[in-house]
Amino acid sequence: MTLESTLAAIRPADAGAAAAARDLQTRLTKPAGSLGDLEELSIRLAGLAGVCPPPMPEPATVAVFAGDHGVHAQGVTPWPQEVTGQMVANFLAGGAVVNAFARQAGAGVLVVDVGVAAPTVEGANLLAANVRRGTADMTEEAAMTVAEARAAIEVGIGVAEAQAAAGVRCLLTGDMGIANTTPAAALIAAFTGADPAEVTGRGTGVDDDTLAHKVSVVAAALRRHAPDPAQPLATLAAVGGLEHAALAGFILGAAAHRLPVVVDGVIAASAALVAAALAPDAVDAMVAGHRSAEPGATVALAHLGLTPLIDLGMRLGEGSGAVLAQPIVAAAVRVLHDVATFDAAGVSEK
Numbered sequence: 382m383t384l385e386s387t388l389a390a391i392r393p394a395d396a397g398a399a400a401a402a403r404d405l406q407t408r409l410t411k412p413a414g415s416l417g418d419l420e421e422l423s424i425r426l427a428g429l430a431g432v433c434p435p436p437m438p439e440p441a442t443v444a445v446f447a448g449d450h451g452v453h454a455q456g457v458t459p460w461p462q463e464v465t466g467q468m469v470a471n472f473l474a475g476g477a478v479v480n481a482f483a484r485q486a487g488a489g490v491l492v493v494d495v496g497v498a499a500p501t502v503e504g505a506n507l508l509a510a511n512v513r514r515g516t517a518d519m520t521e522e523a524a525m526t527v528a529e530a531r532a533a534i535e536v537g538i539g540v541a542e543a544q545a546a547a548g549v550r551c552l553l554t555g556d557m558g559i560a561n562t563t564p565a566a567a568l569i570a571a572f573t574g575a576d577p578a579e580v581t582g583r584g585t586g587v588d589d590d591t592l593a594h595k596v597s598v599v600a601a602a603l604r605r606h607a608p609d610p611a612q613p614l615a616t617l618a619a620v621g622g623l624e625h626a627a628l629a630g631f632i633l634g635a636a637a638h639r640l641p642v643v644v645d646g647v648i649a650a651s652a653a654l655v656a657a658a659l660a661p662d663a664v665d666a667m668v669a670g671h672r673s674a675e676p677g678a679t680v681a682l683a684h685l686g687l688t689p690l691i692d693l694g695m696r697l698g699e700g701s702g703a704v705l706a707q708p709i710v711a712a713a714v715r716v717l718h719d720v721a722t723f724d725a726a727g728v729s730e731k
């Protein structure tokens with residue numbers, strides 16, 4: 382599917398199915414509201430699916446989109462750029478945190494090279510879809526062209542489509558790209574209007590001096606391009622990344638197929654802002670997996686009106702927080718399938 386046909390396929394949630402789930406939650410054998418945020422989540426997912434109860438959100442696959450960044454040259458991260466490609470090899474060998482979490486959750490792992498600088502190794506669960514071998518330095522020129530941003534978005538749409546066709550019923554966002562918290566911060570500032578200092582974090586763990594420098598790099602990129610959030614593709618091209626673009630497409634593809642998509646950390650949250658700017662109804666498909674320790678993630682999720690399910694102080698990316706949240710999403714839906722009503726179980730109401 383193209384970007385245009387995907388946007389055209391995204392529809393608002395079904396109010397009738399959501400109302401049915403809201404009503405069912407009041408009749409299940411538990412005090413009303415006792416499942417907290419899980420109740421609202423189950424209602425949202427019924428609205429998304431257009432049926433109550435909604436299908437179980439399983440099986441799940443985490444798609445880890447990998448790309449490199451020209452802004453790395455500005456010294457915004459202590460890690461060498463080649464770690465991106467090396468971690469891709471690690472994902473394919475099954476040795477990264479996201480692999481361990483996916484094994485625990487029973488989720489599949491798909492690695493997508495959408496913009497890695499060095500040629501990536503072969504692997505059964507690698508999709509080679511490189512649009513460009515890393516972005517340009519956004520402090521000097523646009524990170525990519527609008528055509529490249531669109532191509533990367535369509536890589537993400539294609540991945541969502543293929544997963545849906547293969548019977549996957551929950552999509553999990555993942556990212557790998559040394560320096561990618563810098564474009565994520567720039568996107569979040571551009572789409573929310575927040576100050577760069579509010580949304581720029583320590584990423585892999587930079588010191589105070591590097592953090593101050595990173596804020597100035599984000600501010601310089603925003604000054605140079607003056608991105609207009611009403612022009613989402615141009616904003617993405619100016620200050621985004623190839624994996625951010627592909628993640629935006631993956632989220633849009635999930636929304637078009639009415640599948641829940643669990644948003645991981647700050648990179649995924651910045652991509653979710655792009656997706657929401659292109660298609661406001663796409664937010665109905667989004668579930669915030671966790672609250673990343675990166676400050677921009679909290680700003681982005683608040684802008685989207687999403688409440689994270691988990692808050693463990695994690696700040697890894699790779700999709701780790703999304704994979705960890707998937708069993709919670711499944712449990713929220715299973716309640717609507719399995720829990721008896723007061724009537725059926727013969728339990729007295731108050």
Ligand SMILES: Cc1cc2ncn([C@H]3O[C@H](COP(=O)(O)O)[C@@H](O)[C@H]3O)c2cc1C
Nearest residue numbers: 458556557558559560561562584585698699
């Ligand atoms: C070994 C290693 C594994 C990772 N897994 C995810 N990230 C995360 O850290 C990077 C972003 O942080 P920054 O903007 O500070 O470079 C991304 O690759 C992200 O996925 C990792 C980073 C490293 C070093």
Ligand SMILES: O=C(O)c1cccnc1
Nearest residue numbers: 584646647673696697698
């Ligand atoms: O929350 C994230 O996604 C994150 C945080 C730090 C580094 N990389 C990713």
